[in-house]
Amino acid sequence: MIFAGGKDKRQHVLLDSQVISxxxxxxxxxxxxLEGNFSGRHKSPHRGASVEFAQYRKYTPGExxxxxxxxxxGRTDRFYVKEFEADTNLRAYLVLDCSNSMAFxxxxxxxxxxxxxxxxxxxxMLISQGDAVGLHCFNENVLKHIPPRTNPKHLHALLTTLxxxxxxxxxxxxxVLHELAENIGRxxxxxxxxxxxxxxxxxxxxxxxxxxxxxxxxxxxxxDEAELQFDFSRPVRFIDLEDGHGTLTDPSIxxxxxxxxxHEFLESLRIGCLECGADYYLATPDAGCEAILSNFLLGxxxxx
Amino acid sequence: xxxxxxxxxxxxxxALLPIAIHLVNRMRHQKVAWAAxxxxxxxxxxxxxxxxxxxxxxxxxxxxLLAFLITALAQPxxxxxxxxxxxxxPGTVILLLDRSCSMQMSAASxxxxxxxxxxxxxxxKIAEVAKHSFVVCIDSATQHPRPLLDPDxxxxxxxxxxxxxxxxxxxxxxxxxxxxxxxxxxxAVEMWLVSDLRAADWQPQSSRWKAVLQQFEALPQxxxxxxxxxxxxxxxxxxxxxxxxxxxxxxxxxxxxxxIAVKRPGAGPITMPLTISSNGREEHLxxxxxxxxxxxxxxxxxxxxxxxxxxxxxxxVDSQVSDNFAYFGYDRRVPRHTVVVAESAEVAKILELAxxxxxxxxSLESCERLSxxxxxxxDLSTTSLVVWQGEKxxxxxxxxxxxxxxxxxxxxxxxxxxxxxxFSILGVELHSLQQSQNDxxxxxxxxxxxxxxxxxxxxxxxxxxxxxHMFRYFKAEGxxxxxxxxxxxxxxxxxxxxxxxxxxxxxxLPLQEWSTLADGLILVPLMQRLATEGCTRLSxxxxxxxxxRERRFTAIEMGPANxxxxxxxxxxxxxxxxxxxxxxxxxxAVDVLDDSEVQNLLRPLPMHSVESAKLEQDKTxxxxxxxxIWLAIVSAILEATLASDLRKxxxxxVR
Numbered sequence: 009m010i011f012a013g014g015k016d017k018r019q020h021v022l023l024d025s026q027v028i029s030x031x032x033x034x035x036x037x038x039x040x041x042l043e044g045n046f047s048g049r050h051k052s053p054h055r056g057a058s059v060e061f062a063q064y065r066k067y068t069p070g071e072x073x074x075x076x077x078x079x080x081x082g083r084t085d086r087f088y089v090k091e092f093e094a095d096t097n098l099r100a101y102l103v104l105d106c107s108n109s110m111a112f113x114x115x116x117x118x119x120x121x122x123x124x125x126x127x128x129x130x131x132x133m134l135i136s137q138g139d140a141v142g143l144h145c146f147n148e149n150v151l152k153h154i155p156p157r158t159n160p161k162h163l164h165a166l167l168t169t170l171x172x173x174x175x176x177x178x179x180x181x182x183x184v185l186h187e188l189a190e191n192i193g194r195x196x197x198x199x200x201x202x203x204x205x206x207x208x209x210x211x212x213x214x215x216x217x218x219x220x221x222x223x224x225x226x227x228x229x230x231x232d233e234a235e236l237q238f239d240f241s242r243p244v245r246f247i248d249l250e251d252g253h254g255t256l257t258d259p260s261i262x263x264x265x266x267x268x269x270x271h272e273f274l275e276s277l278r279i280g281c282l283e284c285g286a287d288y289y290l291a292t293p294d295a296g297c298e299a300i301l302s303n304f305l306l307g308x309x310x311x312x
Numbered sequence: 313x314x315x316x317x318x319x320x321x322x323x324x325x326x327a328l329l330p331i332a333i334h335l336v337n338r339m340r341h342q343k344v345a346w347a348a349x350x351x352x353x354x355x356x357x358x359x360x361x362x363x364x365x366x367x368x369x370x371x372x373x374x375x376x377l378l379a380f381l382i383t384a385l386a387q388p389x390x391x392x393x394x395x396x397x398x399x400x401x402p403g404t405v406i407l408l409l410d411r412s413c414s415m416q417m418s419a420a421s422x423x424x425x426x427x428x429x430x431x432x433x434x435x436x437k438i439a440e441v442a443k444h445s446f447v448v449c450i451d452s453a454t455q456h457p458r459p460l461l462d463p464d465x466x467x468x469x470x471x472x473x474x475x476x477x478x479x480x481x482x483x484x485x486x487x488x489x490x491x492x493x494x495x496x497x498x499x500a501v502e503m504w505l506v507s508d509l510r511a512a513d514w515q516p517q518s519s520r521w522k523a524v525l526q527q528f529e530a531l532p533q534x535x536x537x538x539x540x541x542x543x544x545x546x547x548x549x550x551x552x553x554x555x556x557x558x559x560x561x562x563x564x565x566x567x568x569x570x571x572i573a574v575k576r577p578g579a580g581p582i583t584m585p586l587t588i589s590s591n592g593r594e595e596h597l598x599x600x601x602x603x604x605x606x607x608x609x610x611x612x613x614x615x616x617x618x619x620x621x622x623x624x625x626x627x628x629v630d631s632q633v634s635d636n637f638a639y640f641g642y643d644r645r646v647p648r649h650t651v652v653v654a655e656s657a658e659v660a661k662i663l664e665l666a667x668x669x670x671x672x673x674x675s676l677e678s679c680e681r682l683s684x685x686x687x688x689x690x691d692l693s694t695t696s697l698v699v700w701q702g703e704k705x706x707x708x709x710x711x712x713x714x715x716x717x718x719x720x721x722x723x724x725x726x727x728x729x730x731x732x733x734x735f736s737i738l739g740v741e742l743h744s745l746q747q748s749q750n751d752x753x754x755x756x757x758x759x760x761x762x763x764x765x766x767x768x769x770x771x772x773x774x775x776x777x778x779x780x781h782m783f784r785y786f787k788a789e790g791x792x793x794x795x796x797x798x799x800x801x802x803x804x805x806x807x808x809x810x811x812x813x814x815x816x817x818x819x820x821l822p823l824q825e826w827s828t829l830a831d832g833l834i835l836v837p838l839m840q841r842l843a844t845e846g847c848t849r850l851s852x853x854x855x856x857x858x859x860x861r862e863r864r865f866t867a868i869e870m871g872p873a874n875x876x877x878x879x880x881x882x883x884x885x886x887x888x889x890x891x892x893x894x895x896x897x898x899x900x901a902v903d904v905l906d907d908s909e910v911q912n913l914l915r916p917l918p919m920h921s922v923e924s925a926k927l928e929q930d931k932t933x934x935x936x937x938x939x940x941i942w943l944a945i946v947s948a949i950l951e952a953t954l955a956s957d958l959r960k961x962x963x964x965x966v967r
Contacts, residue, residue, distance in 0.1 A: 109347035119347070205350060235348045243338045246346040253349065256341060257356055261367050266355035273351070 020167040022128035027298045034305040035137050036130065038098050038197050038224050039287070064088045098139035098197055099156045102127045103188065104170075105202030105230075107147040107179035108249040112203075114232040116293040120175045123201045123230050125297045130199060131166045133305075135159075143169060146184040147177035156196070178250045181206045185214035189221050201228045201291075204277060212280040225286040228304065229277065233294045236274075238266050318440055320386040327382060330374035366954055373951035377944050384940035401444035403499025403533075406488050407434065407460065409451040409472055410507035411879070412479035413858075413899040415542070417508070417549065417632040426542040427474050430506045431466050433540065437504075438463040445502075450487050452479035452513075453879045454860045457491045475879035476634050476858040476895040479513040481505075482520040489527045492535075501535045503917075509543045509905045512898040516905060516913055525916045536918040543904040550576045550584065551635035551900050552627045555607065555770045557642045568642055571770045572608040572625055575900065576601050590614070590623030590640075607771060619645040620852060622883050622890065624870055634895060639870060639883050641853040641892035648843045649694055650679040653687050654701035656729040662822045662830050663699050663726075666839040669832075677843070684709055692716045696846030697839070701821070702728030705737045713738060718811030720849030722842045725817040727786045729826075735786065740806065740817040742786035753781035753827075756804050759796035764807060765816070765841040766796055766834075780804070780834055782827045785820040792817070805838075812849060816842060852889055857896040865891060 067076055067087035080088045104127055110120040127143070134141040140156035143166050152169055154162075181202065192198070198218055204211060204227075218225050240259035247254050259266075274290070281288035287308060291300045346352065411427065418425040424432075438447055438460060447460040453475045466472050488503055507513070515521075528535050555571040576584060581602040588595045590612050599608060612621060621644065626637040650667035654660035660681050667679035682690060684703050692698065698716060700723060705713070717723055717738075727735050727742045734743035748754060759766045759777045766775050777796055785802065792808035792815070808815045822829035829835050848854075861878035868875060869890065871882015878884075884891045911919050 112345065112347035203347060205348060232347075235346075240342075240344075243341040245341050245343045246349060246352055247343060248349040249345050249347050250349075254343075255349065255352055255356065256338075257352065258338070258367070261363055262352070262355040264363060265358055266351050269351045269354050269358075270348070 020128070020164075020171065022125050022167060022170055023132055024125075024129075024297070027129065027301070028132060030298065031129075031133070031301055031305065034133075034302065034309070036098065036100070036134050036139065036197070036305060037308045039308060064090060098134065099194065100130070100134050100139060100141045100197040100199060101144055101156065101188070101192060102130060102141060103144045103146070103185070103198060103200040103202075104173070105147070105179060105181070105200075105204075106145045106151055106173055106175050107177055108175050109179060109203055109205050110230070111175040111249055112232055112235065114234040114293060116233070116296075118175075119203055119230045119232055119293065120173075122291060122293045122297065122300075123228075124170050124173065126201055126228060126230075126291065126300060128167055128170050129297060129301055131163055131170075135163045141166065144184075144188060145169070145173060146180070147175075148180040149177075150184060150187075179206060182210045182214055185211075186217055189214070189217040189223070192221070192223065195222045195224070197224045197226065199226045199228060201230060203230050208273065208276045208280060211277070212284060215281065215286050216284050219285055226304070226308070227277075227281050227286050227288045228291050228300070229274075229288065230291045230293075231274075233292050236270060236292070238263050238270070317386050320382060323382050323385075324379060327375050327379035329378060330371055334371060370951055370954045373947045373954065377947040377951065380940045380944035380947060384937045384944065387937050388940065401441060402502040402536075403445060403497060404492075404495070404501045405438075405441050405445045405447045406457075406491065406501065406503045407438070407447060407449040408481075408484045408488060408503055408505045408507075409449060410479045410481070410484075410505075410513065411451050411453045411472070411475045411477065412508070412510065412513050413476045413634045413895040414508050414510050414513075414632070416474045416634040417545070419544075419631070425474065426508055430540060430542060431472055434504070434506065435463045435466050438466065448491065450484060450491065452481070452484055453477045454877075455480075455483060455487045457487065470874050470877070473874070474634070476881040476893070476899075477860070477879050478857065478896040478898055479507070479510075481507065481514045482518050482524055485524045485528075486520070489524060489531075492531060492533075498533045501531075501533055502538055503535065504538045504540065506540045507542070509541055509910060510899075510901065511903040511905055512901040514905055514910075514913070516909065521913060525914065529916050534918075537914055539907075539910060539919060541907065541910070543906070545902050545904065548577050549630055549632050549635070550574070550627055551632075552586070552625055552638050553635075553897060553900065554625065554638045554640045554894065557621075557640055559642065559644055566644065568612045568614055568621055568644060570608075570610045570612060570625070570640060572610060572638075573605060574599060574601065574608060574627065575605045577604075579604070584627055587626045588612070588623065589626075590621055591618055614644075619643065620890075622853075622869060622892070624883075634881070635900065637881070638894050639881060639892050641855060641883060641890050643851040643853045646847050646851045647694055648677045648696050648847045650677075650697040650699065650839070650843050651687060651690070651692070651695050652679060652681045652699045652701070653684055653703055654681070654699070654726070655703045656701060656821070656823070658823060659701050659726065659729060659821055662835070663701070663839070666822075666832060666835045667697070667699075667843065669836055669840075688712055692721065694850060695721060696850065697722050697724065697843040699724045699726065699839075700737065701726035702730070702735065710738060714810070717813035717815055720812035720846070722813055722846035723815045724839075724842055725815065726821055727819065729821055729823060738810075738815050739808070740788065740790040740792065740815065742788050742817065742819065744787045746785050746787065746802065748783045753783050754785060754798040754800065754802055755782075756780050756796050757799040759805075764795050765838045765845075766805065775837065776833045777804075780828055782820045784826045788817050788819045790817070814845065853892055854889055855892045855894070858893045 064077065064080065065088065067089050071089060075089045077088050077090045080086070104123055106120070110118070110123060112119050131141050135158060138158060140158045142156035143152060143154040144150065145152040151173070154166060154169060181204065185200070188198070215225055215227070238259060243256065243258045245254050245256045278288045289300070289304050289307065415427040415430070416425050441447065442463060448457050449460045449466070449472065450457045451471050454471055458471060460466065492501060553573045555573050558569050558571065560567055570588070572586070574584065574586065576582065581600065584599045584601055586597040586599050586608070588597065588610060591614070593613070595613070597610070599606065614621060621640070621642040624637055624639050629636050652660050652663045652667070654663060664679045664681060668677045684705070687698070688709055692712070695716070698713065698721065700713070713723055723738065725737060725740055731745070734741060736742070746754070756777045761768045761774065766777050768774050782798070782804065785804070788803045788806050790806060790808060792806040794803045795807050796804040798804065802819070804819050806817045820827040820829060822835055824830065858879055858881055863886070864876040865878070865884035865886045867885040869883035869885055871884065872880045874880060875882045876884060878893060881894050884893065905913070
């Protein structure tokens with residue numbers, strides 16, 4: 009089934025109904041207490057009126073006596089108030105790298121295509137479960153910023169924006185993420201989808217900034233199999249997607265070194281994310297959107 | 313370096329194929345839009361020298377692998393062993409060609425003889441080697457070194473073709489040494505020896521080998537041997553040989569009898585046709601053979617006035633044609649005249665009887681008794697044998713006898729019957745008369761049964777020499793060969809070659825008190841054989857084995873057109889004499905040396921390769937080819953190791 013929405017009934021090709029139906033039992037969870045506008049399924053940092061008992065607190069004169077726990081009074085002759093967890097809805101930001109490096113296409117499609125699909129699916133799932141989702145697209149500048157909303161019409165806007173996006177320009181992850189960390193007011197789930205071809209130390213610094221602001225950070229590292237395997241038999245002229253520079257080289261000579269550097273990059277990013285408390289997931293187009301999402305959603309549910 | 317298939321070397325540029333592929337690949341590079349350029353740049357920058365070196369080594373290994381394979385296919389010739397093959401071709405190549413009769417054996421499958429096969433094989437090899445080396449050919453028949461400027465001459469010239477001669481391989485090596493000594497050069501020498509490794513030709517027990525190999529070792533230049541061996545033997549080969557021709561009288565009729573030896577392969581009774589041609593007439597016989605060898609006695613049907621018999625015996629042609637026929641010749645008019653000079657009348661009488669046992673047969677055999685003085689003045693030109701017993705010889709007599717022997721006559725010396733301290737004549741001294749004690753006579757225990765007057769008969773019967781008892785005998789000394797001796801080492805019969813003839817000396821007398829020689833069992837055949845030996849020079853026919861001659865025969869009676877040099881079997885004429893030439897009996901001996909025996913025999917000389925050229929196929933085993941193949945294998949292993957190591961590292965990193 010192809011989703012269609014909006015007044016123009018535009019067909020949204022990024023959503024796969026079969027995948028959605030297979031993933032319907034899973035939900036996007038927050039690992040930390042977040043601050044939403046409405047009640048929802050996610051934990052709030054504040055106390056509220058939910059069914060989940062949080063703690064006992066001494067009664068302060070002047071408080072509503074309806075919250076007194078009379079059973080405890082019967083046992084202890086003291087007045088205690090029962091506090092319950094406050095549930096709120098999730099506010100998620102999808103931070104999408106739209107630089108030219110994301111345009112790299114392997115056998116199973118381009119990285120940007122995968123990123124678009126993941127963003128679209130996550131948008132749908134979040135909105136379906138009553139959460140708010142916004143979109144933040146960037147390259148060396150911020151291309152598009154859509155604040156989080158929950159209504160279905162908003163989903164259409166997100167999907168339309170995603171579909172109309174094309175990778176271009178270079179990357180300035182550092183500046184964008186720092187700005188985002190400053191600009192997102194309340195605690196939110198930030199899902200960054202990028203290939204992260206930048207300095208890892210500076211990147212981790214950005215992640216620390218976001219985490220310091222008490223956001224829940226998830227990193228979807230999009231890489232193509234070709235970039236990971238570097239399986240070339242003949243000499244190749246590599247044309248850089250961002251600056252157009254060409255490098256003629258014999259892959260067999262540099263392969264060992266390249267793979268070592270790639271491995272170091274992936275490990276340093278993964279371990280850096282683990283250490284600072286961000287969720288890290290490697291996403292490759294050959295794995296397929298469903299498997300990546302399934303892995304992502306289940307992983308977050310287990311870590312909750 | 314020399315190569316057997318040099319045209320394959322034109323493929324050596326193919327060894328550069330890996331480099332060409334590498335360069336073409338570099339030019340035909342694919343363009344790939346790439347996002348992770350920072351890693352590329354970093355990898356290219358930090359790509360270790362070892363990785364680049366490894367790539368270069370892999371490329372070099374691939375080039376070398378192809379180069380070694382192509383070189384191995386071109387069959388390089390190793391010169392003087394592994395360490396020397398890089399030193400280049402030898403300065404001189406001496407081709408030692410075994411042209412013996414047995415090299416005419418051919419394979420049943422294609423009929424090409426060993427000789428033809430060898431020459432064909434050598435023609436190509438010599439054409440290649442002649443570009444860098446001086447080639448000389450020494451053949452076993454003529455033993456004469458000949459420069460070989462044109463390899464095609466090998467197939468055309470008579471000095472390489474078939475013969476019925478025997479080969480003397482130690483002499484061939486000696487000739488090669490003499491040639492090298494005469495040239496006075498010091499560049500490397502390679503001797504290419506073509507032979508069928510017959511033991512009779514190689515004579516591995518001969519003491520000459522040690523001497524000649526020591527001579528080679530003393531040469532300043534490096535000398536090595538390359539053997540082209542044709543040792544195989546066709547089991548279907550049959551041969552025929554004339555053992556003897558005898559002439560005797562039966563009831564006033566003179567009979568000339570051929571004694572023929574026929575050898576056949578396999579076991580079981582067979583019938584073999586035998587053709588005998590004599591004086592233009594042919595007789596065909598069917599031989600029933602149930603043993604490997606059969607002796608056939610055949611009386612020739614000759615007319616009374618036919619005193620010269622020339623002919624040929626032949627059996628059906630098989631894998632070796634040269635032993636399927638044999639020539640014969642006999643001069644029936646040769647007188648056998650014996651002169652007896654004896655100081656004892658009794659001894660003279662016995663000797664006369666022994667010389668002419670058949671008193672009626674005076675046309676062929678005669679004997680006369682002369683005094684020393686009479687002998688001095690007599691004409692010995694038609695005399696076969698002079699028997700000198702006991703008489704003192706004056707210098708004039710000695711000179712006459714010496715001339716007689718030099719001309720081919722035979723002298724038999726017997727001791728004096730009267731007491732004498734010693735008896736010396738013609739260099740033979742008889743002294744120290746021995747007397748048997750207590751009726752213990754001296755008995756002959758050893759004698760030469762192979763050749764000489766006491767040899768076994770053609771039919772294989774043993775002379776009853778051991779039945780002789782000596783009661784009195786002299787000790788005989790002189791530079792002579794002992795033909796018979798007693799168990800105590802006392803000589804009975806000595807023989808000495810002098811000129812064309814021979815001097816024999818007997819230690820005892822045919823007298824009752826001296827020995828039992830007078831019973832005739834030994835004396836009669838001894839006298840007959842000595843007279844036969846002595847009358848050979850009087851015959852118009854000379855029978856001999858094939859061998860190269862200085863002077864060519866003037867005409868061919870029977871035989872091949874190219875046989876006038878004496879190397880082919882046949883009947884030839886020269887200066888009024890007939891020469892009947894046959895292959896040597898030793899060519900019928902089939903024992904061959906194996907490769908290891910040859911290598912041991914030639915041990916001081918490096919034998920860097922042995923080519924076992926079988927009759928069925930020309931299979932070349934070149935030690936240098938093996939080396940290049942091993943080098944190619946090593947290159948392949950090295951390339952695989954380097955490439956595999958590279959892949960493992962990359963896979964490890966990917967995992």
